[in-house]
Amino acid sequence: MTTIKGVLFDFSGTLLRIEPTETWLRAVLTASGTTMAEAEIVRLAGELERAGALPGGSSPAEIPAELADLWEIRDREAARHREVYTGLARQVPLPRPELYDALYERHMTPDAWHPYPDTAGVLAELHRRGIRIGVLSNIGWDLRPVLRAHGLDRYVDSCVLSYEHGIQKPDPKLFALACRELGLHPSHVLMVGDDRTADGGATALGCAYLPVDHLPVDRRPDGLRPVLELVG
Structure with a gap:
């Protein structure tokens, strides 16, 4: 693998x-x-x-x-x-x-935004392991202040936002750009997201993909934990 x-x-x-x-x-x-x-x-x-x-x-x-x-x-x-x-x-x-x-x-x-219960812990552990972390979002505004306000920006190496590039997931060009921002070949990158069409499009470029459920925060306490099992 x-x-x-x-x-x-x-x-x-x-x-x-x-x-x-x-x-x-x-x-x-x-x-x-x-x-x-x-x-x-x-x-x-x-x-x-x-x-x-x-x-x-x-x-x-x-x-x-x-x-x-x-x-x-x-x-x-x-x-x-x-x-x-x-x-x-x-x-x-x-x-x-x-x-x-x-x-x-x-x-x-x-x-208006609430992190999932395991978000900070999973990001912190990935950061501790030296794993590069990016946020890749189909969005029409700058989410960076939200990450900063919730203390998550310290773990994030790059943010690639669709509206800043005029491209939406699942366009492979956006995934390619996000991988370049991490300085990694797509085959070494895992995409994690709740939309199997948009986020799952990463597989066309050679990325791995882990789906998560789009649920309220109180109904998904550890949906991101499997990331830690997939990443060495």
Whole structure:
């Protein structure tokens, strides 16, 4: 078996998980001074969930026709990403128009993201073993401040973000770039991620692939631990 010398991790649903939709909505309502009946908050949160308005959360139950093309390439450019997700949120009538942008802004804050219970421990152990660590994400904004706020950046050697390169996983060019950033041949790299199509595309380049389950943080206490068994 080829020795693994570097690990690429997906971000959302792999290393960290976005807060629940209801928590997301409540945070924005509170910050904006918008008061609303409890039942109404719960109802709107459910509608936003079905709309797929929270990046990193549930996929849309139905993508509006006017957003369908953008949805497919949403992670190639920051403006597209914002347009798609604020557009999905606008399928749900909210009491103030500025809330749509406020919701989008909220999801990019460190407080909106929670590391999985074993994230820090697994990254620290890989770092201790001298394994190169990269984050490779389909995303429309800079996740580095989130890693920094949660004390994870100290373990990460590189971040390759789709919107900064105009390429999305599973395009082999993005995996090739991420491997070059680690200074390793793809055959020595393990890709870890929750999307078997996007992240699993790494195998086309010769990387190994380990899938993890996209679950709430309290339901996946040790999903990253198998990485340590695969890496010498």
